[in-house]
Amino acid sequence: MSLLLKDKVYTVQSTTAKRGIYPLHSYKLGLYRLPIKLEDQYEINSIVNGLKKTFVMDAFADRIYATYYWKEENMPDPDASGYKQVELQVQVEVVTGEVVDMIYQIYPVEKYGDTLWVKDYRKKADANAKMIIDTILRNTVLADRMVEHLVKTKKVSQEEALKELEEMTPLAQIVPNAKPKPASPPPGQQAAQVEAEVETRSGAKPGPIDVDFKTKLKVSETFTATSSGNKIKIFGPRKGNEVLGIWGEVVSVDFDICIGDGACIDACPVKVYEWAEFPGNPSSEKKPLMARESDCIFCLACENVCPVQAIKIFKKG
Incomplete structure (x- = not known):
């Protein structure tokens, strides 16, 4: 994930992040969204328990927190005059749900006191945060989810997907036995299913969406979204509400x-x-309805979470 994160780090400019509200009292924020689901509490607990010997782990509600500490010295000899040492930290927040957000903050070094002597603090904090993310993604149940996602979306073998995951997470530490079996549910309660079965309603056309529909179908009409005033193109014939066709030119949904x-x-x-x-x-x-189609940032989150593969996102231009 560190390779993908290189373009996902930016200076904080507001007090809100992409999902929910996060307290951003820091220098930089790194945010990456994984198009995989993590909602089962037993699986969430397995991540916390599996990495306790590697990071300081904690969890609250739907969030997991992994904190890494490291020490900096201004000189190698602790007995020398003027010797200084400081313990620094960086934390990664994992927001679980229909998709998984990996978030980290880099605080100003002044937060730790008289520490302006620390060299390359921001670079080290950034690298350590990405190391946490890589380690979580390589060693926990999220690794299985990512492999499943790559096999499904890229039509590759499990071995090829695993190799791609390893290439995506070059900073990962290898943590043996980081995927313990989830605890058994209380008597009388059934553990939540890892993957919910998709129930296709009677009369629905089977997916996936035809990604070449623009070369096969003509624009039959346009629809004006009331809330935004944007005009949405409709591809293919429409018969009332019985047959709707494919809507949207950039954010396209069959x-x-x-x-x-x-x-x-x-x-x-x-x-x-x-x-x-x-x-x-x-x-x-x-x-x-893609009422604000022009606001799309091409993160592909919607395309990847659609259970019937009805969505295709096209880049503009």
Whole structure:
């Protein structure tokens, strides 16, 4: 993940992040979104317990916190005059849910006292944060999720997906037995399923969306989103609400495949989608309308979480 994160680090300019509200009293924020699901509490606990010997681990509600400490010295001899030592830290916050956000903050070095003598603090803190992320992703249940995701989306073998994951996480420490079996659920309670089965409603067209639809279908009409005033192109013939076609030129959703589960709405960090009603549609009577299509940042979160693969994101230009 450190390789992917190189373009995902930016100076904090606001007090809100992509999902929820985060207290950003720091110098820099690193944010990366993984298009995989992590909601099972037993799996969340397995990450916390599996890495306790490597990082200081904690969890609260739907979030996991991994903290790494390291020491800096201004000279190698602790008995020398003027010797100074300071313990520094960086923390990665893992926000679980339909998608997984990996977030870290780099505080100003002044937070730790008279420490302006520390060399390359920001670079070291950034590298250590990425090391935490790489280690989490390589050694925990998230590794299995990422391999499954790569096999599904890139149509590669499990061995090829595992190799790609290793290339994505070059800073990972190898932690033996970091994936302990989740604790058994209390008597009488059934453990949550790791992957929910997708229920395709009667009458829905099977996925995935035809990614070449623009060369095969003509724009039959446009639809104006009431909330934004944006015009949305509709590709292919439409027959009332019974056959809807593919909506959107950049953020494209095949509404005849879409089952209206709302995963894309929850996953989108910039609120491109909003609900729209289509009474009588055989697959679902509500659809995620790309009302703010021009706001898309091409993170592909919606495309990757769609259980029936009804979404395709195209870059502009």
